[in-house]
Amino acid sequence: MINKLKINNYKSFQEFELDLNSDLNIIIGDNEAGKSTLLEAINLVLTGQLNNRLLQNELSPYLFNINSVRTYLQQLITNAQAELPRISIELYFNNPNNIYSELKGTNNLLRIDTPGVSISIEFDSTYHTEYEAYIQDVSTIKTLPIEYYKVVWRSFAGNSLTSRSIPARSTLIDTSTSKYQNGTDIYLHKILNDSLEPSQRTELAVHYRKLKETFSENQSIATINESLNEKKGNITDKNLNVSVDISSKTNWDKIITAYLDEVPFDYIGKGEQNAIKMKLALESNTDLEAVVLIEEPENHLSLSNLNKLLNIIKTKNENKQLIITTHSSFILNKLDIGRMILLSSxxxxxxxxxxxxxxxxxxxxLPGYDTLRIVLSRKVILVEGPSEDLIVQRAYKDLYGKLPLENGVDIFCIDGLSFKRFIEISANLQKEITIITDNDGDIEQNIHKKYEEYSSNDLVKLHYGLDENLKTLELNIVDANKPNLSILKEILGHPDYTDDRLITYMLNNKTRCALKIFESDKTIQMPRYILNAIEE
Incomplete structure (x- = not known):
């Protein structure tokens, strides 16, 4: 299986290296971080294909990292010998059973003796004369002369490759789009082709050829051909007839499609299409190791069907390396948050x-926790209940004129027992995490002992009321707005309440009171520990 991916100058990746788990990898990140490009790059090295066509037929200046192209164009103005940029993508393999031994060598960017494969897009020196003529007038050159490039696909041993040279089968499934080839989903065809034994593929080809050959023998077709020959006039002196193309360009795998309950595959729902393609990729067993690349498996699937799919992913992954991109916390949590790889912008x-x-x-x-939010947010604040959530949001808006989320600050409302799990994730990210909590009348027990293991962790910021007589948020709000509680009483809709009755009402209606404060056009004083927590 793949243990390392190295990319130079491919699309948004200028110099990039990624270590991969041999079983499951869940890649997450913001939009445009490059998650799709990673899957594309891996599949490209394993198959030699881009967009299901040979890479040589898909060459474009836009495959190159834009910074490397700009550097080349700037250097070319003053230096005719400016080096043309080169794309290189490498896969490094584990080799426990020596199945990759023939791919072993030092022809890689790291110069280490290990099995692997690479694909590069580089200048073809046979076009040296043409290129020299092309750069005579640099003022007309706006992009790379891709016509003078070639594709080099080889192993680390230095040998040229074909798809059969690599003892690993790659399946790329992009659930966000549907790609058809002569009316049939190309992902499905590849999976079906990989799932069939060679003898079965041969048998299909033979029967399909016979079907085409017997087409013209049908009596109705023979009658039509007789009619055509009678009407051909002076067009030709040869026989004119219609039949089925029996050349290789119309092989069975480009025409035959799958049916579900007599409905062609591309006519069934998108969710079922995606689920079937992923299940087929996972279920198929061959002698080759399999690399299954899935982009956003959650697309078009209900939660129950997604749950079924994830159970299959967890149980049908023997001899398979899964690399998944997702925007779903449910997938991340359900499969294993420990297999998460965060890719930043x-x-x-x-x-x-x-x-x-x-x-x-x-x-x-408990896969319902939105863990992706904590990973992708700029700053994390943990609170213990919905009333704390609303008050902290309002305090933040009063201070900065925006809600926290607008500044990349995410507030998580979770029970205190779960704080430890979220703290560990943040610590792994080296990201500061802020905790806002009640002291519940006993600072030593409920604060110092409860969070003792984080006392020396500079990333964990703990904020609470310092007065043990003010056990809860509501009591601290009342205290912060003394001696005049009239505005608070007005916001809560009870201007005639006594102070004691106001406190009782707030303690019995925590969320309702917090919502009224959050929505009010009037401003109150916020407790000092809340302000300390949100100040940056």
């Missing part, structure tokens, strides 16, 4: 293999 990666087993199992058992 700056092309930096963070793995989570070192998460405690208890944390990984916690999210698997």
């Amino acid at each position: 700056e092309k930096e990666t963070t793995s989570f293999n070192d998460l405690e087993d208890e944390t990984r199992e916690f999210f698997m058992r």
